[in-house]
Amino acid sequence: MASKIFITGTDTDAGKTWVTASAVRSLLQQNRSVRALKPVACGLDTDGRNEDIETLLHAQGLQNPDDICLYQFAKPAAPSQAAAEEGGQVAPQQLVHWCEEKSSDVEITLIEGVGGLMVPITDNWLVSDWIQAMPDAEVWLVIACKLGAINQTLLTLDKLKQIGRTPSRIFFNAAGNTSDTWIKPTLEAAQPFLTTNCIIQEISYGQHPEIDFDN
Ligand SMILES: Nc1ncnc2c1ncn2[C@@H]1O[C@H](COP(=O)(O)OP(=O)(O)OP(=O)(O)O)[C@@H](O)[C@H]1O
Ligand SMILES: C[C@H](N)[C@@H](CCCCCC(=O)O)NC(=O)O
Numbered sequence: 001m002a003s004k005i006f007i008t009g010t011d012t013d014a015g016k017t018w019v020t021a022s023a024v025r026s027l028l029q030q031n032r033s034v035r036a037l038k039p040v041a042c043g044l045d046t047d048g049r050n051e052d053i054e055t056l057l058h059a060q061g062l063q064n065p066d067d068i069c070l071y072q073f074a075k076p077a078a079p080s081q082a083a084a085e086e087g088g089q090v091a092p093q094q095l096v097h098w099c100e101e102k103s104s105d106v107e108i109t110l111i112e113g114v115g116g117l118m119v120p121i122t123d124n125w126l127v128s129d130w131i132q133a134m135p136d137a138e139v140w141l142v143i144a145c146k147l148g149a150i151n152q153t154l155l156t157l158d159k160l161k162q163i164g165r166t167p168s169r170i171f172f173n174a175a176g177n178t179s180d181t182w183i184k185p186t187l188e189a190a191q192p193f194l195t196t197n198c199i200i201q202e203i204s205y206g207q208h209p210e211i212d213f214d215n
C-alpha cells in the first residue's frame, strides 16, 4: 500500500532535510521502496544547485534534480516571492498532481515542504493548503529546539488541528550545536498537546536518527 509522508517544520532550517535524508537511509537499509521529493526549492548556489535537492538526491542515489523537484527558484525566500522575482508562479494543482504522480510507483514517498507550515507557495496558497490538498498524506513535524520553539511548536500544532491533521511523528531536533539543552524543555511544554499515537523522536546535534517505520 503506497503511502505519502509530508515533512513540515517549525521554521526554515528546522532540520526537515536532515530528517528526510535520514528516513531515506533507514528505509533503503530496510530494503523498502522509497522516494524523497523536494517539490519546491528556493535558493540556488552559484552553480545553480539547491542544497536540499543535492542532499536528497545523494541520499537516494539519484542524479537528476527533475526526478525530485518540480519548481526551483534562485532566491532563498518564500516560493511566492522567489517565483515572482523570476516572473513565475507555482501552479498549486500542477504541484499536487505531480506529487501524486511521483508517489504512484514507490511504497513510501517523503515530501519535504518549504520552511514552516504557513509559508506562502503562492500569494494566497500556503504550505498548510498544500497539506490539505493531500488528505491521505501523513504529516511529520520537525521542531528546531531552541528558545522560542515552544511558541512555534504550539502554533504549528494548533494550525494542523484547525485543518484536521495531527502529526504522526514529531522530531525534537537539535539543529544547532547548542540546541541539545532545548530538547527537554520544548518536549515537556509540547507533551500535553500531543495525541497519544504520535511517535516522538529526539535528535541530538550530529545524530542521524534511525527511523523504524513499523512502529
Ligand atoms: N540534528 C542535527 N545535527 C547537526 N546538524 C543539523 C541537525 N539538524 C539539522 N542540521 C543542519 O542544520 C541546517 C538546517 O537543516 P535542514 O537543511 O535539514 O533544515 P530544513 O528544515 O530542511 O531547512 P529548509 O527550510 O531550508 O528546507 C543544515 O545545515 C543541517 O545540516
Ligand atoms: C530559503 C530557505 N532555505 C527555504 C525557504 C524558506 C522560506 C521562509 C519564509 C518565511 O517563513 O519567512 N527554501 C527551501 O525550503 O527550499
Ligand SMILES: [Mg+2]
Binding pocket: 016, 017, 018, 052, 112
Ligand atoms: Mg530543507
